Amino acid sequence: MTIVLTPYWSNGVQRLKVSPQPQPKPPRGLTPPSMEASVHKLRCLNQLRSKDKNIEKYIYLSQLKDADTNMFYKLCLEHLSEMTPLIYTPTVGDACLQYSHIFRRPDGLFVSHKDKGNIGKVLRNWPRINDARIAVVTDGSRILGLGDLGANGMPISIGKLSLYIAGAGIRPSSTIPICIDVGTDNKKYLEDPLYLGLRQPRISEAEMNEFMEEFMHEMSVVFPELLIQFEDFATDKAFSFLSSFRDRYPLFNDDIQGTGAVVLSGFLNAAKLSSAASDRPLADHRILFLGAGSAGVGVGMQLMSFFKLQGLSEEEARQRIWLVDSQGLIYDGRGKLAEHKKFFSRKDYSGPPMTDLVEIVNHVKPTALLGLSTIKGAFNQAVVEAMCAHNSRPIVFPLSNPVRLSECEFADAVEWSRGRVIFASGSPFPECSYEGRTLYPGQGNNMYVFPGIGLGAILAKASTVTDSMIEASSLGLAESLTDEERAFELIYPRVERIRDISAQIALSVIRVAQKESVDRNSQLRQLDDTELLKYIKGKMWDPEHMSHL
Ligand SMILES: NC(=O)C1=CN([C@@H]2O[C@H](COP(=O)(O)OP(=O)(O)OC[C@H]3O[C@@H](n4cnc5c(N)ncnc54)[C@H](O)[C@@H]3O)[C@@H](O)[C@H]2O)C=CC1
Ligand SMILES: CC(=O)C(=O)O
Ligand SMILES: [Mg+2]
Numbered sequence: 001m002t003i004v005l006t007p008y009w010s011n012g013v014q015r016l017k018v019s020p021q022p023q024p025k026p027p028r029g030l031t032p033p034s035m036e037a038s039v040h041k042l043r044c045l046n047q048l049r050s051k052d053k054n055i056e057k058y059i060y061l062s063q064l065k066d067a068d069t070n071m072f073y074k075l076c077l078e079h080l081s082e083m084t085p086l087i088y089t090p091t092v093g094d095a096c097l098q099y100s101h102i103f104r105r106p107d108g109l110f111v112s113h114k115d116k117g118n119i120g121k122v123l124r125n126w127p128r129i130n131d132a133r134i135a136v137v138t139d140g141s142r143i144l145g146l147g148d149l150g151a152n153g154m155p156i157s158i159g160k161l162s163l164y165i166a167g168a169g170i171r172p173s174s175t176i177p178i179c180i181d182v183g184t185d186n187k188k189y190l191e192d193p194l195y196l197g198l199r200q201p202r203i204s205e206a207e208m209n210e211f212m213e214e215f216m217h218e219m220s221v222v223f224p225e226l227l228i229q230f231e232d233f234a235t236d237k238a239f240s241f242l243s244s245f246r247d248r249y250p251l252f253n254d255d256i257q258g259t260g261a262v263v264l265s266g267f268l269n270a271a272k273l274s275s276a277a278s279d280r281p282l283a284d285h286r287i288l289f290l291g292a293g294s295a296g297v298g299v300g301m302q303l304m305s306f307f308k309l310q311g312l313s314e315e316e317a318r319q320r321i322w323l324v325d326s327q328g329l330i331y332d333g334r335g336k337l338a339e340h341k342k343f344f345s346r347k348d349y350s351g352p353p354m355t356d357l358v359e360i361v362n363h364v365k366p367t368a369l370l371g372l373s374t375i376k377g378a379f380n381q382a383v384v385e386a387m388c389a390h391n392s393r394p395i396v397f398p399l400s401n402p403v404r405l406s407e408c409e410f411a412d413a414v415e416w417s418r419g420r421v422i423f424a425s426g427s428p429f430p431e432c433s434y435e436g437r438t439l440y441p442g443q444g445n446n447m448y449v450f451p452g453i454g455l456g457a458i459l460a461k462a463s464t465v466t467d468s469m470i471e472a473s474s475l476g477l478a479e480s481l482t483d484e485e486r487a488f489e490l491i492y493p494r495v496e497r498i499r500d501i502s503a504q505i506a507l508s509v510i511r512v513a514q515k516e517s518v519d520r521n522s523q524l525r526q527l528d529d530t531e532l533l534k535y536i537k538g539k540m541w542d543p544e545h546m547s548h549l
Helices: 037-049 054-067 069-078 080-087 091-097 119-123 150-168 205-222 235-245 254-276 294-309 314-318 357-364 381-390 410-416 450-460 467-478 483-487 495-515 522-526 529-539
Strands: 002-010 013-021 109-112 134-138 175-181 227-230 251-253 287-290 321-325 368-371 395-398 422-425 432-434 437-439
Touching: 037 054, 037 069, 054 069, 054 080, 054 091, 069 080, 069 150, 080 091, 080 150, 080 495, 091 150, 109 119, 119 205, 134 150, 150 175, 150 450, 150 495, 205 235, 227 235, 227 254, 227 450, 235 251, 235 254, 235 294, 251 254, 254 294, 254 368, 254 395, 254 422, 254 450, 254 467, 287 294, 287 357, 294 314, 294 321, 294 467, 321 357, 357 381, 381 410, 410 422, 410 432, 450 467, 450 495, 450 529, 467 495, 495 522, 495 529
Parallel strands: 109 175, 134 175, 134 227, 227 251, 287 321, 287 368, 368 395, 395 422
Antiparallel strands: 002 013, 432 437
8 A cells, every 4th residue: 555645734733635546566576476465464474473572673673664564564463362462462572672773763753851832843744634533642661561662662662563563453544653752760871872762850740731732732733643652651750741731631540540441341351250259249359560651550540430339439449459569568557658559558457567568468468469550570479478368359451561571470370379369460471381270361451441432532523532431441351252152261352353342442431431421423413323333343444454465
């Protein structure tokens, strides 16, 4: 497919009309005699599989995406469980760490502090302005659990958007990966002669707030139909930019809201399995978090809905959740707390600081232990055994990314719990067998929901992304398990079904947007659910029908 760009003016801004054109057959002699599309797919797959290291596979796939976008997405769709760990976590973490060294050519938009006052001008340099529908924006300040990676954060925006395209059929030309470069406090990068970003420490909080005001305003002027996903901002900024901008522009924060939705969904299914193995009512679950950053608190807030769905009040729901950070259990008597930790701070404990996780598990007696702490191995044998002492089927979700920061490995959790654990992790682990049974880990990663949230919000032309739209994505995902998946005790559907799942999630999100009157595309109101689902699926971009060869 080639793209033809025709300039035109709208609201005083020059835009480009994007028209995809079928690729003309190359003149005879310019391709080899036996260039069959299906054989070439096999050739690409073989080249990919011949590489030993995942980072080499990542580089190969980035180049393939550049040279033959359709082929890249055909491979993604046909081999999703093989491709996802390469284009996303865990490999994307290594790609970010090494970005300045493996960089070949630009693929995304860099907006730097040097552009302050001229951000609109920089945004207008994007070649596909009129087609833009979704941007993933990071400032690189907390990439996965890897910390401040500055301008090296760009691959996370690229990776998330590849999943939008593969998982929800968003047109590649409608996506904009953005990395805001406002410096880095990563000393190693500042000293690296190959580092691609600004060679300066991060700007102050006040300067950052001013910069973001201009950035968001200009984004809405230049890209009036754009939905924004904030990604991997350090926790304070993640919370403050979400609350400053969410009522003014269509946006959501993936780490707070997307993660909240995906974990609520998995927890709904896990709690049913766990409760079925004991006589414990669903309302009696007790959840302990290791990690109280944007992800931990975001998930905690979303899990309040689990208890409210069981009929509990807001206060009763709050009482079911305990948070632990690097200083131990979070409680009022501990001293000054960061703003985002206050809501879940316990009032029913007043002893000395409690820092040992086994001691905390024995104090709280949780039914579920969730890790969003970036602390590898924090759920060790003693911790998992303590969980088993209180539960016939303990729920253990080590959700930190990438895989080498996971609080616990699946095989260990199975072994230490003697096959009783109900498990989901942020990055994928292989299945394992225990006493003749094959056990499957879940992947509790926001990748299950953000493509569908984005697709729904884009099609409804939502003016804002509401909490109920996020919750709808979660309930839609929880209900999407097939009978076969339930029989295998899966708590998330198989990733191969992502397009169907995204369509279902988009439908739920659109219906809530309509109910809350934030849909600017009111035509979709006339469709019943069957028609709407057909409409959504019909809108999905399909690489098979756009052959490059
Ligand atoms: N599975 C998923 O879909 C997602 C996973 N994550 C992962 O969650 C992790 C955390 O992300 P954020 O909350 O944004 O980061 P953050 O840095 O804001 O939060 C980390 C939290 O862990 C706590 N912590 C650090 N060391 C600890 C220790 N030794 N013991 C107990 N707690 C400790 C910190 O006090 C802080 O509360 C990252 O690894 C990230 O990749 C984030 C979003 C989505
Ligand atoms: C998955 C994700 O968004 C994170 O680890 O930050
Ligand atoms: Mg993230």
